[in-house]
Amino acid sequence: MVSFIIVAKEKKKREAYAKEHAKKHTIDIFDITVIAKDPESKTNTQSIGIETVKLIQKKLYFKPIKSPYKLLIIEDAQLLTPEAQNALLKVLEEPPANTHIMLGTESIETLLPTIQSRCQIIILEEEKKELSEKMIEELSTFIATLPELTIGEKLKHAEQLAKDKEKALVWIENIIFMLRGQLMQFYIQNENPQSAIRNPHINILKSFQSLHTLLKTTNVNPRFAIERTLLSL
Numbered sequence: 001m002v003s004f005i006i007v008a009k010e011k012k013k014r015e016a017y018a019k020e021h022a023k024k025h026t027i028d029i030f031d032i033t034v035i036a037k038d039p040e041s042k043t044n045t046q047s048i049g050i051e052t053v054k055l056i057q058k059k060l061y062f063k064p065i066k067s068p069y070k071l072l073i074i075e076d077a078q079l080l081t082p083e084a085q086n087a088l089l090k091v092l093e094e095p096p097a098n099t100h101i102m103l104g105t106e107s108i109e110t111l112l113p114t115i116q117s118r119c120q121i122i123i124l125e126e127e128k129k130e131l132s133e134k135m136i137e138e139l140s141t142f143i144a145t146l147p148e149l150t151i152g153e154k155l156k157h158a159e160q161l162a163k164d165k166e167k168a169l170v171w172i173e174n175i176i177f178m179l180r181g182q183l184m185q186f187y188i189q190n191e192n193p194q195s196a197i198r199n200p201h202i203n204i205l206k207s208f209q210s211l212h213t214l215l216k217t218t219n220v221n222p223r224f225a226i227e228r229t230l231l232s233l
Contacts, residue, residue: 001069001095001096001097001098001099001100002095002100002101002120003092003093003095003100003101003102003103003118003119003120004021004100004101004102004103004119004120004121004122005077005102005103005105005108005111005115005116005119005120005121005122006018006102006103006104006105006122006124007105007106007107007108007121007122007123007124008104008106008123008124009106009107011075011076011104011106013124014075014104014105014124015075015104017122017124018071018073018102018104021071021100021102022071025067025068025069025071025100026067026068026069027064027067027068027069027070027071027100028064028065028066028067030065030066030067031064031065031066031067031069031070031071032070032071032072032073033056033059033070033071033072033073034073034075035048035052035056035072035073035074035075036073036075036076037075037076037079047079047080047081047084047217047218047219048074048076048077048079048080048081048084049081049083049084050081050083050084050087052084053080053084053087053088054087056072056074057087057091059072060072060091060095060096060099060101061096063098064098068098069098069099069100070098070099070100071099071100071101071102072099072100072101072102073102073104074101074102074103074104075104076104076105076106077103077104077105077110077111078105078106078107078110078111078213078216078217079217080111080217081217081218082112085111085112085114085115086112086114088115089114089115089118092115092118092119093118101119103115103119106216107212107213107216108121108123109209109212109213110213110216110217129177131174131177131178135174136178139174139175139178140178142175143175143179143201143204146204146230146233147233149230151231154227154230154231155227155230155231157226157230158223158226158227158230159223161222161223161226162221162222162223162226165215165222168215168222168226169212169215169216172208172211172212172215173212175208176205176208176209176212179201179204179205179208180205182201183201183202183205203233204233207229207232207233208229210229211225211226211229
């Protein structure tokens with residue numbers, strides 16, 4: 001019937017929204033299927049593969065037991081592999097009768113554009129992120145000097161970042177946030193929109209967005225992924 005993408009950094013916010021949605025549509029717990037990351041896993045990342053999606057799809061065609069609707073919740077949808085996301089396309093576009101599908105994710109960028117286009121996107125309000133002037137200056141300096149760094153310097157920087165994956169992710173998120181703000185300001189101030197599109201920082205932004213998604217949704221070696229991104233810029 002309908003498919004949603006629920007975007008919020010905090011998982012509890014996404015869970016609360018799903019709970020309220022079920023209550024609003026009188027969906028009993030017996031008719032709710034939740035696919036989530038294993039809380040006992042010792043790894044920071046897991047993937048939700050195509051086999052899991054195939055099993056889900058079979059279950060979607062069952063009739064609801066105690067409710068007028070069924071609800072499928074894929075929590076941590078950022079963990080869906082590209083193959084799994086592609087396998088979901090048809091069912092997201094035309095969900096079975098009496099079925100609601102909800103994908104919860106930390107960031108919309110982790111989902112393929114084809115997935116996004118088939119769902120209603122609901123972005124839950126987050127606290128406004130702000131970076132200190134010192135942080136902005138440090139990140140801006142890094143971005144400005146990045147093309148001039150030697151291969152050895154880039155590899156050394158990647159080595160330092162990879163020592164703590166969670167801190168690396170926060171650092172990458174800060175760069176993405178800063179670049180988005182700068183590009184938006186540049187676009188507003190520039191009379192020619194095409195010049196904003198050609199801004200070289202757009203490619204840097206895309207590279208760090210891809211790196212963030214890779215680190216967040218796969219078990220890739222962090223040092224290898226960071227090295228490859230820095231060496232490409």
